[in-house]
Amino acid sequence: MSSVEESVEVEVPVTTAYNQWTQFEQFPQFMEGVERIEQRTPTLTHWVTSVDGARREFDAQITEQIPDERVAWTTVAGEVRQAGVVTFHRLGATRTKVMLQLEHDPQGIADTVADKLGFVRRQAKGDLGRFKTYIESRGTADGAWRGQV
Template sequence: MRFANFVETIDVGMPLSVVYNAWTTYDSWPDFMKKAEHAKFNEDDGTAEMKGQVFWSHRSWEATIVQQVPDDHIVWRSTGEKGHLDGAVSFHPLGDRLTRMVIVVEYHPQGFFEKTGNIWRAVGRRLRLELKHFVRHVMTEVILDPDSVEGWRGEIRDEEIVRTHDEVVEEEQAEEEQAEEEPEDSSEEDAPDDEAPAEAEAEAEEEPVEEDEDEPEDEGEAVEEDEDEPEDEGEAVEEEPVEEDEDEPEDEGEASEEEEQSEERPRTRRKARSR
């Protein structure tokens, strides 16, 4: 069986959870979608009954949600006498107040009107138009009081409800309360840790001060020792040359006197011989 595939992307200027809640308020679709005449969602089994207008005729579908994860994606299958729609929609946060929706729809037509409309891609144009109606609804009505739009936040896996709407809401509220309490607890726990480094820094600052005070004393003693050494060396140097200088001239004087005496002795001997 041939089918038509449609992929549409649209951005909504509201937070992710608000857009998701507005989309999953299935019963209100006929209020803003032009061709949706009736919509009813059964929370007990995750099915929906849809009725819409196709050209001049009216068609009904029964949709079953195969998988639904809050604030993430929804996948559904449907059946109908004159064709049906299967598809998926996913939600992607682009910012604090901007959400992108990606819709993929497979249209399986049955009947003369459906096949004729499929030739002209009428379903694709209708899908784009209904998405614009949804954006207008969110940006003009939901934006005024976003908390009043609750939607259906249950979780479905393999066509079975694993978490009901109330269970998911309670879990989300508990997580929000815990997230609000965590900063206070963490700040109290961090206080002792901050004091410990401060004490360590104070001790580290005191230790180097003591070392700096001791070091100069050692250096001063070393300097004094160095000053004493030159005195000893100076004394040694002064005594040795003084003794040598004094002795040398004395020796020279004595030597000169002996030489004179030796010269006088031969003269006296010569005079005696001459006599």
């Protein structure tokens, strides 16, 4: 297993950042390589990704969700093996730190080499930067799921 930890500070209230993060089907708007996400149940998502021509599909199960604090998941089916958590930290009335911790298991030689070269870390950092741009430019979330898991 390989680990990635990245964070970004966004200029929106913690509730806005959290609410946007619960809109999984919107992830392709700011996550490079994510073609589509289908929310199949309140806690199950189906992902279709394409990175450097390698198309993959997998299901991820939300294992913990606490409004305005954290969303944790693990893959349960498909070609990708990972688990992670995104936490939200109130830095002020309109400033939030979003932290990502990801554990992933590279599959095959290409994934292992990409991991050793820091591709996953750069991807995570870029995705968080694009999330910052996305949510700050909007100033409001596309929706919200405030359920607790």
